[in-house]
Amino acid sequence: MRAAELQGLVDxxxxxxxxQGIDQLCGLAAWGELVDLAARCDAAVEMGRQLWGVxxxxxxxxxxxxPPAFAGPVAQPGAARFxxxxxxxxxxxxxxxRDLAPHLEPAVAAPIVATERALRGEDLRHEPVAARTDLxxxxxxxxxxxxxEPHYRDRQARFPPPTDPPPEVAExxxxxxxxxxxxxxxxxxxxxxxxxGEGWSxxxxxxxxxxxAVRAGSGDPAExxxxxxxxxxxxxxxxxxxxxxxxxxxxxxSGGALGARRGGxxxxxxxxxxxxxxxxxxxxxxxxxxxxxxxxxxAPELSWWRWWRDADPEAGWVLRLAVADPxxxxxxxxxxxxxxxxxxxxPSAPAR
Numbered sequence: 366m367r368a369a370e371l372q373g374l375v376d377x378x379x380x381x382x383x384x385q386g387i388d389q390l391c392g393l394a395a396w397g398e399l400v401d402l403a404a405r406c407d408a409a410v411e412m413g414r415q416l417w418g419v420x421x422x423x424x425x426x427x428x429x430x431x432p433p434a435f436a437g438p439v440a441q442p443g444a445a446r447f448x449x450x451x452x453x454x455x456x457x458x459x460x461x462x463r464d465l466a467p468h469l470e471p472a473v474a475a476p477i478v479a480t481e482r483a484l485r486g487e488d489l490r491h492e493p494v495a496a497r498t499d500l501x502x503x504x505x506x507x508x509x510x511x512x513x514e515p516h517y518r519d520r521q522a523r524f525p526p527p528t529d530p531p532p533e534v535a536e537x538x539x540x541x542x543x544x545x546x547x548x549x550x551x552x553x554x555x556x557x558x559x560x561x562g563e564g565w566s567x568x569x570x571x572x573x574x575x576x577x578a579v580r581a582g583s584g585d586p587a588e589x590x591x592x593x594x595x596x597x598x599x600x601x602x603x604x605x606x607x608x609x610x611x612x613x614x615x616x617x618x619s620g621g622a623l624g625a626r627r628g629g630x631x632x633x634x635x636x637x638x639x640x641x642x643x644x645x646x647x648x649x650x651x652x653x654x655x656x657x658x659x660x661x662x663x664a665p666e667l668s669w670w671r672w673w674r675d676a677d678p679e680a681g682w683v684l685r686l687a688v689a690d691p692x693x694x695x696x697x698x699x700x701x702x703x704x705x706x707x708x709x710x711x712p713s714a715p716a717r
Contacts, residue, residue, distance in 0.1 A: 366389050367398055368390070376414075378416055383402075384419065384422065418447065424452060425445050425448040425449065428440060429517055433456075433464045433468050437465050437468025440456040440465075442474060449626070451627070451631075453478050454515065455517055457482055462478075472497075476494055476499070480499070483498075485512070489503060501654055512614050515618075537598065538590065540591070542596055555579060558578035561639060562574070562703065565624050565701070566620070566623040567623060567624040572622070574703050575700065575701070577700045580696070582694070586668070586697075593685075601687065605669065613636035614629070614635075621703035640660060643688055644663040644664070644690065667689070668691070672685045683701070683703075684699060685700050
């Protein structure tokens with residue numbers, strides 16, 4: 366099949382027919398013809414035909430299925446903005462850096478894709494791109510050996526959360542069931558924790574999105590959780606910093622129920638930001654390698670927990686974490702909730 370054979374479908378703006386044609390070209394690995402079809406759709410869009418969705422789907426399929434010479438050039442930040450995920454993440458998940466690097470736009474796309482590779486365990490500190498990444502181009506000692514991986518397909522994608530601690534290690538926190546008002550929601554760490562969910566549903570609070578984080582100056586994580594649990598029964602399980610980072614990155618990478626996915630690289634950045642603020646370091650003006658060294662020293666001092674409300678089964682996109690810094694005598698708790706789509710569509714559904 367040739368792209369020229371689909372020109373009639375382009376002229377008539379037949380989306381369904383063109384999607385079938387794209388499937389056939391992908392099945393034939395006719396990547397050059399797919400690029401040709403994209404150019405024909407571009408010309409049609411300039412003539413007023415509504416084929417931008419088809420054009421973006423072509424870019425997504427190239428990123429998802431084509432070899433590096435065709436997948437790399439489409440991996441641009443903001444490209445195919447209505448695709449199932451950022452194309453920088455799609456290609457960064459598929460190929461090693463050495464295969465992708467010659468085909469990436471170096472100024473903008475390459476640092477993002479390099480970060481996608483770094484969070485998958487690849488060490489790129491000795492590559493030229495390392496000088497342009499916002500975070501170290503290699504895994505840090507406090508990061509997990511594997512962050513949660515997205516699962517991209519031609520028509521759908523799944524973004525599973527990290528694995529929870531085993532139920533047998535979860536304990537009731539009676540101290541978190543009392544009422545408390547000793548919190549500081551405007552603390553820099555609280556702002557950074559809430560920022561993990563700012564991309565969820567495009568920040569639409571009217572649909573039930575709740576982003577809350579508080580600080581307890583007593584250093585007691587149960588006190589911080591109590592400010593969010595409002596007297597309800599609470600269970601909590603301890604986590605390592607690496608396990609907590611997996612949850613922070615998952616939240617930061619996600620778009621929640623209705624928002625656009627931000628991608629693994631963006632998720633890693635907001636996860637580091639949250640960790641840095643909780644540790645009292647901050648990200649501003651810090652050299653990435655120096656920051657990694659400072660966080661590697663500070664991270665073992667932090668104690669993390671995953672917590673649950675017994676009366677509120679988790680549904681949709683949910684992040685409930687608590688962290689204590691015994692050295693500075695501070696503790697934080699976060700509760701980020703983005704209800705599933707069915708709850709948003711049902712006006713009788715209870716608020717979460």
